[in-house]
Each structure stands twice: as structure tokens, then as C-alpha cells.
Amino acid sequence: MNEELQGHERASGDAYARAGVDIGAGNAAVALYRARTAGWRHANQLDALGNFAGLFAYPTPDAENVLVGSADGVGTKILVAAALRRYDTVGQDLVNHCVNDILVTNATPLFFLDYLAVGALDPEMAGQVVSGVHQACQRNNVALLGGETAEMPGLYAPGHFDLAGTIVGTVRRAELPQVESVNVGDAIIGLPSNGLQTNGYSLARKVIPEEEWSAPFDGATVGERLLAIHPSFSEPVRAIQRVARVKAMAHITGGGLLENVPRTLRAGVQAVFDARAWSVPAIVAEVARRAQLSHEECYRTLNMGVGFTLIVPAEDAAAALAAVPNAVSVGRIEARSDGEPAVIVRPRTAA
């Protein structure tokens, strides 16, 4: 993926084909984006860091300020929210997701703009959506700078809506993570997810039909567990950075550990995870079980319990873990030979 298109993410995982999402088409689209935008790039655009966000050199005299931008949607989690008429959570999912995406570059978020599209405008519903966006903006100290509410009869079915947004943050050039400094022996710290986050919903909706969403599950209902709000990892990451040298980070979204961790991993090293180190939220395990995902598919499709990863020197790991109560040592960096994968997840149960 080239820099013009950094952030042109796609849902990932072979399992997705079964849920009606075509990964081959996604790859073909990205190839076409690349070809058709190759002719020109703005002079201030910088090479991206794992494509979680785009980087733009802000034209101030010292040229040290970098603006960081990322756009995202909520995916078909929106259809779960619409079916359950629960409109205050998806805005929080969206803002937190975006905050996490630029956190990978060490950026401080500045402002956010949302796009809400509906077929027929229900003010109360729209008010709840924007209220959720605003709540999460406040919690992350991000200005809600604007937005667009579009009523588009004919494009969205009654009761359906879509929600997307863009975040902009800032980072000093010298504070961008130094991913080249990752060494063999470094520790990988994981921050736990609390559910599917914002990925895997086309699959989840296929294997857990809507009729079951009000059934009790894991101390709540299936629907409540499906709508668990994507957490912002801003506070725990900042807490870890105060006590440990963080070399690289990854936000575990569509593509799971297998596709997201390599995005900020240098050549010659691999991330080896030990799945016995952490637990999988019940709703995530349920989706994986029902979809009969293989080990590989699990870690390429779902977050499997790890929401965000940080690579720190081994000697800083204890301090990092002490700084954030629910942080877990999830793996370590090892040497990678030609032909070896960038990420290995040792299974929960011995094969």
C-alpha cells in the first residue's frame, strides 16, 4: 500500500469470504488505487508508519510538526446497533478507533469530524449518535470540529444508517516511534480488547443470527456483548510511555495480530505471541467457534483478545506491566529468517 493510500484498509481474513466480504476484490481495489494515484504525491506528505494513519509535514518554520490523519467507519457493527436501536455506542466506537489508529504514530489527537448518513432522518436517533461521538471526543480531549448529517432517501433502507469519521492529530517528528530500533529480545505488551472492537461483524452477524441477540450471554446479552464499546487505548499507552521506552505499536483491527503487528515491524525480526498469556472475550471465542475458524483464520480475522500491542525493551517490561493493571506480556521479538512469517501465534493448547 503506498502512502497516497495509507489507511485504505480492508476487512481481512479468508473466513470473510463466507460472510460475503471479498478479500480478493479488496486487494484488487488497493492495487488499482496504487496504480491510479502513482503519478503525483504532495511534497509535504511523509512516508507512513504502518498505514494506520497518514503523515503530513506541517509548514511551520522549524518543519518539526507532523499532522497525522486517519479516516474510519464502524463497519457492519452499525447494523447490530440499528437492529437493537442502540445509537449511543457506535459514535464512541468510531472516535476511540480513530484515536487508537493515530496513537500508533504517537500523535496527540486534536480534532475529529463525523459523517452520519441516513435514509430518513430521525432526530432522536441522530442526536444519540452525535452524543456518543461527542462523549468520546470529550473523554479523549479531542475537539468535535464539525460533521455532516446527510439525509439520502433511496440510498439507505429505513432504520439503516452509516457513520464514518476522520481524526487529525499532531506529533513532533522526533517523537515518531523508531520502529527500526526494535531488537531481538524486546518484549511485546498487549492491552486487552473487550469484544470484537469494530471488526468481524459481517462474520459475527452471519454465525449469530439476530434472533439470538437478546439471549443471555456472558453476564449480559449477546447483543450487549456484540456492541461492547471499542476502548480508547490512549491512557494506558501514555501510562506505559511514562515508564518504558516504546519502540513500536500496533492497533489490532481487521486482520488481527497476523496482519496488524507486521505493519510496524522492521525486516529481520518476527513477533512471537504466546496465546496462553491472555484470555479471549467470550463473544469473540463464540464467533470463532461458530464460524469454525482455523487457528490461522482466528488470528487473521479477529483481535482474539488483544486490542493494542507495544514493543518495549525487555528490561522495561516489568515497569510497563506495573503501570497498567490489565496490561499483559503477550510475546517477544525474535530473529526472522527468510521465508518465516512476520508473526507467529503459539496456540493456547499444545498442538
Add this chain to the structure above:
Amino acid sequence: MNEELQGHERASGDAYARAGVDIGAGNAAVALYRARTAGWRHANQLDALGNFAGLFAYPTPDAENVLVGSADGVGTKILVAAALRRYDTVGQDLVNHCVNDILVTNATPLFFLDYLAVGALDPEMAGQVVSGVHQACQRNNVALLGGETAEMPGLYAPGHFDLAGTIVGTVRRAELPQVESVNVGDAIIGLPSNGLQTNGYSLARKVIPEEEWSAPFDGATVGERLLAIHPSFSEPVRAIQRVARVKAMAHITGGGLLENVPRTLRAGVQAVFDARAWSVPAIVAEVARRAQLSHEECYRTLNMGVGFTLIVPAEDAAAALAAVPNAVSVGRIEARSDGEPAVIVRPRTAA
């Protein structure tokens, strides 16, 4: 509209109710947004300038840099493009629309991020959409910093898609338009539109059924005229600014002259337009005629031929007009008494 929600625009015009767009619901939603976001605002957020874009004080030492952000969609113009399988123009509409929105604050655009949502991903179609986005970015010297392509089976019908985007620009605080300096006697310069731009499509689609879109019209086809690309007004505005003092600007989008010009008009003055001064694109006139819009409805719903307005001192008007061949003197600023409207459009034909 308060600052947290600047840019939460809505389609406007009473005529819209007949096209299935509920203005009352739009107003109610905006009122709810206001109420539910009133409790908190980021310290760096500045008062907006007519709500075309949001303003954020960028934290550099001199505090003189302002970041300007605006989010927008293409509205149901997208359904015309989808029906005609013409995918390379809507991206240009979107970028140009966003460039114009922040141009009102005098901002230089820096970067853009797009959001493309589809039901089933057709790589060729998506490639054409993003190619259009990139083309317009290049033409406006805006970095295409990233984007999101979301495949959402179940939310979008086959062949349907939605496209939205966010632009970020920058302006020095001292270079923000001084709208308080607008005086009685100032001239209003108009830049012509070339069609409906990006507003009025729910109405247009209702009064001009799809069966007619391939019919010849105005030297092309109805469909081609409907899809005329929303122009970027960046170059003519910069050309005028080189020779004239520009006090205030407005981008004429949904809401027409009647609702957009007042957004940057100070109290005590009114903008008086003389509609005999300019011509109306044939496709716009056709929509107005078929929808049987009243004079008032025309200028509250459609751009009626004026795409962008600039207020300059009367003595600078001749230079401004000379700088841009198709710029037109469209009206002047007069004194406004209590109870008088902010905008008056003197009709083309005497009443």
C-alpha cells in the same frame, strides 16, 4: 448552530419535503446536537466563520496558526452516478466541494481523506472513484493522506455506494476574513456554477426520472448535465484576492443564496442580488421549472447559477471582475433594518 457542530449541514428548502427530505427533522436534529454537546468544548476550538468549516488553534509557539477542517458527502448525486455507472466524477465533486468550504475561511488546503462504502466491492468502480478523488486533490495541490474503503454487505444495495470526505487546511489567524468590515455599498462578486454542484439531487431525481437521463439536453445529455463536476473556486478566488480586498465569502451549497450568504454576513447589512446580472445553467432552470419552485424556493434550494460569492469594496470591484473572466457583479451590500431579510434576490423578470 454552535461551534461543536459547525458544518453539521443539512439539505435545505421547503421544496425538499416533496422530495422526501425532512427539513423539520433536520432542524430538530441540529437542536438535539446542540443540546447534547453543550457541556464541553475543546479549549483550542475557535468560533467558526459561518459554519462552513471548523477552526482549531494549532498549538505552535506563536499560536497564530489555525487548522481548518470540514467534512462533506456528495448527497444523492451518488445515485445518479451509480445509475449511469459513471464513477470518476463524484470524487472530484467531493474534493472541490470541500476545498470551497474551507476557502471561505481563506484557508490553504493541506490534505484530504476519503470514505468509500459499498455493498459489494467492485475494484474497477472503487478504483475509478478514488482516481477521481486523487485527480481533484492533485489539481488543488491537496495531499490524499488516506481513506477507508468499507465493504458492508447488507447496508448498501448492489451497485450502490456512498462517498464522503474530510479536508484539513491552514490559515494564519490574521488572514481570516474580517467579516465585521463589510460595509454598505460593498460589491458582491459571483463565480458561476455549472449545474447543480452537489445539492438538489433528491429533488432533481424526483422531477427528472431516470428514464430521461440519456435524452439530449443542453448540448449533452440530461445525465451528463446532472453530473457536471462541482468546480473548485480556489484559483479564481486567489486571483481576485491578488487585486481586491475580499471581506467575506460564501460557498453556495444546499440552502442557496438565501441561506449561505447570511452565514458570513454581519448584523445590520443585507445582501441584495439582482438576478438579471447572471444566467442560470439550463439543468438548474429545468429542475426549478419542473418542481414548480417559487422564486423564494429557487433561491433557498438551488444555487441558481451562482457557485461562490465574494464581498469586496466597491472601488475594488472592477479589478476583481477583470481578474477572472467569468466573474460577475451580482449584487451589493445595503443597510438592513429590523425585520428585513439578510438576503434579497431581485427577480429576473419584473414582478
